[in-house]
Every structure is written in C-alpha cells, then in structure tokens.
Amino acid sequence: MSRAYAGHRIVITGAGAGIGALMAEKFAARGAEVIVTARREQAARDVSEHIRNSGGEAFPYVLDVTDIDSIPAFRDKLHAERGRITMLINNAGVVFGGEFEQLPLADHLNTFQVNTNGLVAMTHAFLPDLIQASSAWLVNIASASAFLGLPYGSSYAASKWAVVGFSESIRLEMQMREFDHVGVTTVCPSYIATGMFEGVKTPLLSPMLTPDKVVRSILKGLKRGDAFVIEPPMARSVELLKGTLPRGIWDQVARITGVSTSMYSWRGKSRK
Template sequence: MGSFAGKRVLVTGGAQGIGLEIARAFGNEGCQIALTDINQAGLEKAKQALSEEGLQVDTYVMDVTNPAQVLEQADPIWLDGAIDILVNNAGIVFGGPFTEVPLEKHKRTVDINVMGVVNVTYAFLPRMLRREKAHVVIISSASGFLGLPYGTTYAASKWATNGFAESLRTEMAELGHHHLKVTCVCPSYISTGLFEGVKAPFLTPILTPQYLARQVVRATAKGKAYLKKPWSVHLATISRGLLPTSLFDKIIGMFGTTQSMKQWRGHTPPESAERSQTH
C-alpha cells in the first residue's frame, strides 16, 4: 500500500495484546485508528493510552460473532471515516486434550476465530472495494499450516482462516479488484497472556507483540500475501510439503511442536481471549 499517512485502519479485538500493538504500529505510521472489542472498559483504557501518545483513535463495542451487530456497527464506523485497512485480529484459544475441553468451548473457538472473520469482512469489504486502495489483514497462525495437539479446534479454526484469506485474495484478483490486497499473518507463539504454560518448540523463539505488529505493518506496505514468523515457520511449511508424513511427524515431535500446548494453563482474565491471540 506504500504510505499510510491519512489512512484509516480498523482493528478488531483491539483493546489489548496483539491488536492494540498493531493499532499502535499503524498509528505511528500516520494512520487514524478505529478499535473494536467486546470489552468497553478495555477499549476506553486503550483509547486513553493511544491518545496520550498523540494518536487519533475511535472505539466501538462490537461482538464479532453477532453478524447483525457487526453490520449495524459498520455504518457509524464508516461515517466516522472510510476504512482503508481492515485487521481481523479478534480471536480466542482453549487448550487441553480434545475430549476434555467442553464442547461449548470448541464451538466458541470456531464462532470467534472463523465466523468473526467472515462477519466483519462481509460487513466492510463492499465499501472497501470502492476505495482507491484497500487491504484486508487476517491474523491467523502457524497452526493454520500444521496440526497442534492439545489445541485441536484452535488449529482447525486457523486452517479455516488461512483458507479464507487465500481464497479471498485469489477471488479478488480473479474479479479484477487488484487494488485490494489480502495478507494472512501466521506467527508462532506470542508473549501474551493467552498462552500461559506453553513451551516453544526448538528453534522457534517466542515473539513479542511489538515485534509482530511492526512486521504486520511492513507486510501490509509491501502487499505480501503471507507473513510467517519466525523463520522456522517457513521451514516447517516447506518441510511438510516435501517430507513423507511419518517422517515429518517424527521431526516435529523431536522439535517439541507436538508437546508445546500440553502444559497450557489458560489466560487471565478470560475476556482477554476475545481480544488478542496467536500461535
């Protein structure tokens, strides 16, 4: 997209964590910021923090799993300023052996991580297509390429968002909307409260939200289709395509990937799970 000066970015799940840092990073590049979240108190705190840094911020309470509310909120958000960049960040994670995680938590994971992206993109994309340039960013995960034991439904939701991002990107190009870009962000573990207790795999350093946010801004500026961080995520996705499944499974087991979520302890407070996420 090049210069961000004067652009307006909408970040879902933006009250804290990765979403807040992404908003801050775009704001530091000259963007006007629109934050959504289910937590009004968190939004107010985020707005105060960003405003004190001299950034222009608007906030909106939004439940991304409620399509009617998302569509209703799209109008006032757009009236406050057209959206040039949409960052689908809101997400949640629950860990543990598959059958020991309550079914409601599996369902909520899909509702937020998958349908939340669908609902928000559906509400804003038609008007974004009328912009001279526009960009949709989807915060997905390295587990959108690889299985994640003890995080089965979370990984499944990220396979879905990876597929959504790639399909939307190629569909937009097929329809001639070359001015709209789609970037799928696929990091490994991030040092937020969502993944307390996890053990990062060998050669896979835990990233800071600030680092990832800067990389998201850079990838958006370059119009990249994928952002995979750290470098080991690239290696894993390439290896998965080249190696026999049995050999690949042994290797990622040796690297500790299959055990990385085994000691997951959760997130505090629970509401934060719907604001920022990733693996």
C-alpha cells in the same frame, strides 16, 4: 516517524489487548485513524485514550465478533459517525487448550465462532468499503498452527487453517475481479508473549516472539505487499517439510522439535 498510513481509516478487532492494541498504536503513530474495537468497553477506551495522548487519532467502539448479527449495525454506525474504512484487521482470537473431549464442546465451538465465523462476517460487512477505496488492505491474523496439526489445541488450529484458506481465496478473488488495489495479507506467527498461550513449551528454533517483533513484521510485510507474514522464519519451512517428508517422518520431526507437544502445558488466559 513516517506518515505512511495518513488518510487511512483502520478497523481492528480485539484491539483492547495484545497485538491488536499494539497494532492500533503503531498504525496511529503512522498517521492512520484507528477504530479500536473490543468486546470490553473500558479496554477500547483505554487503548484509544493512550493513542490520543500520544498524538494519534483513535476512536473506541464495542464489538463482540461472535455477535454476528450486530456486525452490519456496527458498520452502519461507523459509516454514519466516521465514514468508510480503508483497512480491516481481523485480529480477535481465543484459544482453549486441553485434551479434546475434556474441554466443553462450547469452548471448541466458541473458538470457531470468534476466530473464523467472526472474521468471515467482518470481511463480509467491510469488503465493499475496501473495494470502494482507492487503496485498501485486508489483514487476517491466522497462526503458524494453520500449517500443522496441534495436539491439545485442535479446534484452535482448525479455526486458523480455515482463516488461511479463506484469506488466500479472497486474495485471489480480488485479483481475478481486478481489484488490485485491495491487498490481502495473512499473518501466521508462532507463539507470542501476550498471555494467550501462557504455559506452552515453545518448540525448537521457535522462541517466544515479542508482540513488538510480530507487529514490526506485519508493518514490513504490508509495506512490501506480502501475501503472508510468517514468524519466526523457521515456520516458513513447515509447509515444504510437511509436503515432502513421508507423513510418519514428519510426525516424528514435529514431536522431536516439540511442535506437537507444545500445547500440553498450556494454561493461557481462557475467556468466555
């Protein structure tokens, strides 16, 4: 196994489950010290213990990214206990599916608070660490739904559109400020079998992805220095099609391929 990430200290949000936990495992296996943050203490502990038992370095921390005021305090505590970081992976996310007005407003707003505001606040707290490092990376987990409208998942899609706009802007800003050592990668996967989108009907040519496939693509993309990691390959054509086809035709394509109807049957594991 390569030690490509030896010397890196990586904070991952929402690392107590799903692809966050898997990324923690994979980066630790490649030599990184992983800061496993989760809002549930036991989840952070379990993932860290699993990594340590496999010979990796991992440290559990409780972090709820919606508690924006606690984020600078978390950073200061981490600096005091472990030191500065070289990589931030903004992974925490939630989704609430259903007919827009039938869902409580609190669920819509919570979606933005976790997926967008928490991500912006974490980046605000830790970008100085990344700028000070000799080689650093910011990885933002968005979604393939950031390229299109998602009926029955409008707030989720919107929160991820915001992540793409934010992430791309920071990437360009790092270049313009000549911080070329700070890479920024935006990850846009379609549906992944983690339970978050339990019940969805996957669109044509976009089968349910395995967490392993997505994490392998992320590792590959980082190695290449890619600005975007998009899975499956089909999802890469969405921007082009949406930008060139007349709107009504695109709407039909999205419907016929099952993109627009995929969330209709969502059950997911809703979380508060």
